Amino acid sequence: MQVVQQPQRARMCGFGDKDRRPITPPPILKLTVTDSEGFPLKASELDISFLIVLCDVWAADASAKVNLVIHPTAAPMLTPSNSKAAAAAISTSSQSPPGVAGTRANSESSTADNPTPAATRNLIGSLVASAAKLFDTDDQLGIYFVFQDLSIRTEGTFRLGFSLVDIGSPYMRSTNEASSRVLAQAFSEPFTVFSAKKFPGMIESTPLSRAFARQGVKIPIRKDASKTKKDGTAEEGDDE
Incomplete structure (x- = not known):
C-alpha cells in the first residue's frame, strides 16, 4: 500500500x-x-x-498517535493529581493498536476526586x-x-x-x-x-484528483485561476 x-x-x-x-x-x-x-x-x-x-x-516523527486533544472550553483547572490522569488518558489513546483510532480517551469515567479534562478528536x-x-x-x-x-x-x-x-x-x-x-x-x-x-x-487540484472526480469520486475540485467572474475579478478556489 x-x-x-x-x-x-x-x-x-x-x-x-x-x-x-x-x-x-x-x-x-x-x-x-x-x-x-x-x-x-x-x-x-x-x-x-x-x-x-x-x-x-x-x-x-511518527512516534505516537495524536488522535485526541483537550477541548479548551471543557477542560477543568488542572491540579497535580488530575493532570497526571489526563496525560495517562491521552497516552493510552496514542498507543492504541494499529488501525484502531483512539476513541477511548475520556469516555472512561472520571471520579469526583480526580476529574480529567474532556478530550475530543483532533482528526x-x-x-x-x-x-x-x-x-x-x-x-x-x-x-x-x-x-x-x-x-x-x-x-x-x-x-x-x-x-x-x-x-x-x-x-x-x-x-x-x-x-x-x-x-x-x-x-x-x-x-x-x-x-x-x-x-x-x-492547493490547486491535482491531475489525479481531477481524474477521479470525473469517475464519480466526490473530491472538491478547484476551478482554474484563469477563470474569472463577470465583474473581472479572479475566482478564489470555488468548487466546481
Whole structure:
C-alpha cells in the first residue's frame, strides 16, 4: 500500500463546525496485490468488497498517535493529581493498536476526586475509506482509497497513518479469528496545519484528483485561476 498523493497543508478547523476545510490535496493510497512469486495481480480480477483503510493522525516523527486533544472550553483547572490522569488518558489513546483510532480517551469515567479534562478528536471527517477501482491519469486501472474529507483541529506538523483492514473476507480470515486483520500500513509525509491567519491557501487540484472526480469520486475540485467572474475579478478556489 502506497500513498500516491501526499497531503501538503491544511487550515486548522478549531473546535467548532463552521468553515471546516479539508486537508489539501486529499490523500490517496494505491493498493497493489501480488501473487506468491511477487507478480502484481490485475485489479479487474480482484474482489475488493471486504477492504477498507482506517486513518489516524500521528506526530511528525511518527512516534505516537495524536488522535485526541483537550477541548479548551471543557477542560477543568488542572491540579497535580488530575493532570497526571489526563496525560495517562491521552497516552493510552496514542498507543492504541494499529488501525484502531483512539476513541477511548475520556469516555472512561472520571471520579469526583480526580476529574480529567474532556478530550475530543483532533482528526475529524471521514476517517474510513472503502476500496475503489479507478483509472489513473495514464488510464490504468488500479485499487485506490481516497480521503477527501479530513480536517485537523489544531495547528502543527503531523503525519497521517493508514491501516488496511480486511473486514470479513472468507479468503483472508481464518475460522477461529475473532477480529478483522490489519494487512498493511503506510504513513504520509509530514505536512503542516496552519492557523487561519497564516494559512497560505488551498492547493490547486491535482491531475489525479481531477481524474477521479470525473469517475464519480466526490473530491472538491478547484476551478482554474484563469477563470474569472463577470465583474473581472479572479475566482478564489470555488468548487466546481
